[in-house]
Amino acid sequence: MKNIVIPILCFLLLSCSKIDNSKSINIDLDNKIDGTAFLNYFKKIEIVPLETNELSLIKKITKILYYNNLYYIFDEDQKCLLIFDSDGKFKFKINHIGDGPGEYSDLCDFEINKFTNNIELLSPYGKIYIYDLSGIYKETIKIENTRAIHYFKILSKDIIVFYALFEKDRLIFYSRDKKTILKNTHNIPIYVSREAGLNNGISPFVSSNDCVNFFEPFSNEVYFLENNNLKLKYNWNFGKYNFFIDKLPENKTSDYYRNYFKNSDFAYMFFYNIENEKFIITSLINKKNVLTIMYLKSDKTSSVFIHTKGQLNFPTSPQFFTEGIIIFADFQSLKYYVKPEMLDEANRKRLAEIGMENNPVLIKYYFKN
Numbered sequence: 001m002k003n004i005v006i007p008i009l010c011f012l013l014l015s016c017s018k019i020d021n022s023k024s025i026n027i028d029l030d031n032k033i034d035g036t037a038f039l040n041y042f043k044k045i046e047i048v049p050l051e052t053n054e055l056s057l058i059k060k061i062t063k064i065l066y067y068n069n070l071y072y073i074f075d076e077d078q079k080c081l082l083i084f085d086s087d088g089k090f091k092f093k094i095n096h097i098g099d100g101p102g103e104y105s106d107l108c109d110f111e112i113n114k115f116t117n118n119i120e121l122l123s124p125y126g127k128i129y130i131y132d133l134s135g136i137y138k139e140t141i142k143i144e145n146t147r148a149i150h151y152f153k154i155l156s157k158d159i160i161v162f163y164a165l166f167e168k169d170r171l172i173f174y175s176r177d178k179k180t181i182l183k184n185t186h187n188i189p190i191y192v193s194r195e196a197g198l199n200n201g202i203s204p205f206v207s208s209n210d211c212v213n214f215f216e217p218f219s220n221e222v223y224f225l226e227n228n229n230l231k232l233k234y235n236w237n238f239g240k241y242n243f244f245i246d247k248l249p250e251n252k253t254s255d256y257y258r259n260y261f262k263n264s265d266f267a268y269m270f271f272y273n274i275e276n277e278k279f280i281i282t283s284l285i286n287k288k289n290v291l292t293i294m295y296l297k298s299d300k301t302s303s304v305f306i307h308t309k310g311q312l313n314f315p316t317s318p319q320f321f322t323e324g325i326i327i328f329a330d331f332q333s334l335k336y337y338v339k340p341e342m343l344d345e346a347n348r349k350r351l352a353e354i355g356m357e358n359n360p361v362l363i364k365y366y367f368k369n
Helices: 035-041 254-262 345-353
Strands: 024-026 032-034 042-049 063-065 072-074 080-085 090-094 109-113 118-123 128-133 137-142 151-154 159-163 169-175 180-187 205-208 213-215 219-227 229-237 267-275 279-286 289-296 301-305 318-321 324-329 361-367
Touching: 032 035, 035 042, 035 128, 035 289, 035 301, 042 345, 063 109, 063 324, 072 301, 090 324, 109 151, 151 205, 205 267, 213 267, 213 324
Parallel strands: 024 229, 032 301
Antiparallel strands: 042 361, 063 072, 072 080, 080 090, 109 118, 118 128, 128 137, 151 159, 159 169, 169 180, 205 213, 213 219, 219 229, 267 279, 279 289, 289 301, 318 324, 324 361
């Protein structure tokens, strides 16, 4: 069956020189506060060291998922998935580099399939390697007619959506049942990623309660996925600092774009955009500064935190858990996210025991009621 290609003018849709005021979140980026003020939102900080032994060594954490009281930690550099319990004790890992059944040459993403209770590992070459929750190999799915794939999200028992950063159409909707691509869409010119370098190195898919959100680093707009389509959920409105991708000069050199952004005051390059029932948190660049925005849905108020080099700052690349946010940090970066005086006695002891030779740690920040 041939691929069904439904062209959509996504490039014009995304940040097309205007803001939908009916769905705007208005933010005053000139009203900034010191990064340490983020602590006012939290009542407690917990340190979760990840057990360090010969089998559990982590080179670089790329992604974390928490499922059934276990942390699933993707180390893209080592092409493996490591599993730890809620106390940080190592359980097992999936590390099957090779050419045999259940073996792979490269990995770029992973998901827990909540419809089947399986672990799914994505190869950039269009294959999904499926294992059960104990790490036993089950099968491989080959996605035909694809080149380099970077991220994916499981939307239903049948539908998967892939994101291909350097393809003309970045979104690929695939049916497991039909074993075919249903739609290629979301047309973004290649120079946006390649020469302009507007990439953030993380997945554009973000789970938000029962919804899957989608965002791009160059766009103020946040979408949700429904019926294999993008639908606008809300847009960030920064007034005079708004950046619109369709106003970016086309097909210039990397040096040109580097100077273009260096000499601008745009609010651009969203590093992440997470959401739960109470908050939306995002981070971006404005006037050469990294800012983090924490938006409270109930009263539509926000705080804008400015990151100061060498000081304690709002946690980088957080994820929500039931009671707060969680991040990971290695020994060298710990000092930017937590201080001993912020911890109770048990967590101060854990912090003091962490050394250069240890695995990264998880830091959990618990919201005030």
